[in-house]
Amino acid sequence: MLIGDDAILSGSVDVNRQNRNWLTPKDILDVVIETEGGSVSEMYRVVQIFQTASANNARTERQLLKHSHPTRNPIRMIKNHIRDEINNSTLEQRETLMIVATLIATLTFTGGLQPPGAFKSEDANGGSSATNTAKTSTTSLGRTLDNIFGQRNSTAGQAIMADRRVHFTLYSAFNAIGFLVSVAMISQLTKGFPLRNWMRLCIISAVSTYCLAIVYLAPDEDVFWVVVLAAALLLVLREVYFFIKSLVNGIKAATSET
Numbered sequence: 001m002l003i004g005d006d007a008i009l010s011g012s013v014d015v016n017r018q019n020r021n022w023l024t025p026k027d028i029l030d031v032v033i034e035t036e037g038g039s040v041s042e043m044y045r046v047v048q049i050f051q052t053a054s055a056n057n058a059r060t061e062r063q064l065l066k067h068s069h070p071t072r073n074p075i076r077m078i079k080n081h082i083r084d085e086i087n088n089s090t091l092e093q094r095e096t097l098m099i100v101a102t103l104i105a106t107l108t109f110t111g112g113l114q115p116p117g118a119f120k121s122e123d124a125n126g127g128s129s130a131t132n133t134a135k136t137s138t139t140s141l142g143r144t145l146d147n148i149f150g151q152r153n154s155t156a157g158q159a160i161m162a163d164r165r166v167h168f169t170l171y172s173a174f175n176a177i178g179f180l181v182s183v184a185m186i187s188q189l190t191k192g193f194p195l196r197n198w199m200r201l202c203i204i205s206a207v208s209t210y211c212l213a214i215v216y217l218a219p220d221e222d223v224f225w226v227v228v229l230a231a232a233l234l235l236v237l238r239e240v241y242f243f244i245k246s247l248v249n250g251i252k253a254a255t256s257e258t
Contacts, residue, residue: 082188094189101185108179109206113213115171117160159217172214179210180231187239200243207232 086094162168183203190199211232 086188086191098186098189101182101189104178105182105186105206108175108182109210111175112172112179112210113217115159115161115168115217119217120158120160162218168218172218176210176214176231180207180235183207184235187235197243197246200239200246204236204239204243207236 089097159168161171183206187199187203190196193199
């Protein structure tokens with residue numbers, strides 16, 4: 001070993017410290033033993049040292065930390081639960097979950113942009129968007145969006161399904177839940193992947209595109225998509241925050257090396 005036995009046994013070395021892959025020295029030792037790396041006598045001596053120093057594997061260590069430092073913050077409890085579920089799963093389970101989440105995200109994204117019944121080609125009076133006068137929104141939020149994106153000239157481009165308000169609201173709400181949750185799952189499962197910032201840009205762009213499409217397809221009188229926008233905004237802001245944070249850390253690391 002590169003360090004002395006006395007350093008481990010005296011507690012000078014943290015034998016339960018985890019690396020970036022959430023592995024402790026005990027986990028790495030187990031892998032080495034399973035692959036029959038090194039002599040049997042040397043491996044047996046290292047096992048005795050770890051047992052004397054009360055070394056734990058990563059799963060045992062996380063369980064001890066979870067019980068020794070309980071939290072009452074509901075948000076942190078949810079985050080810890082999600083992290084534990086991912087860390088305690090196998091690589092095959094994570095790969096399968098990634099495939100399922102990607103498939104759901106693709107289907108719900110397509111379903112949101114192409115609702116059943118297609119779209120209106122003319123407004124309610126039979127006029128096309130090119131000849132009809134500007135349509136003023138009836139809600140304060142709709143007027144705010146009109147000020148940002150400009151007034152809609154007609155109902156052309158709106159979903160035909162939107163005429164049946166309850167059906168359209170339920171369809172869009174459940175579709176948005178499926179899309180946003182699947183994207184959040186992809187974001188969680190790709191932690192630690194290479195080109196992580198590129199993945200964040202993809203998530204930000206896809207969610208923003210979905211939100212803009214929902215705003216355009218829905219009638220101005222509907223406010224159900226406000227909830228969708230709020231949930232999507234939280235996801236986008238989270239990815240933007242980590243994207244900027246990663247860039248700043250990268251710049252600091254590059255500056256310190258020079």
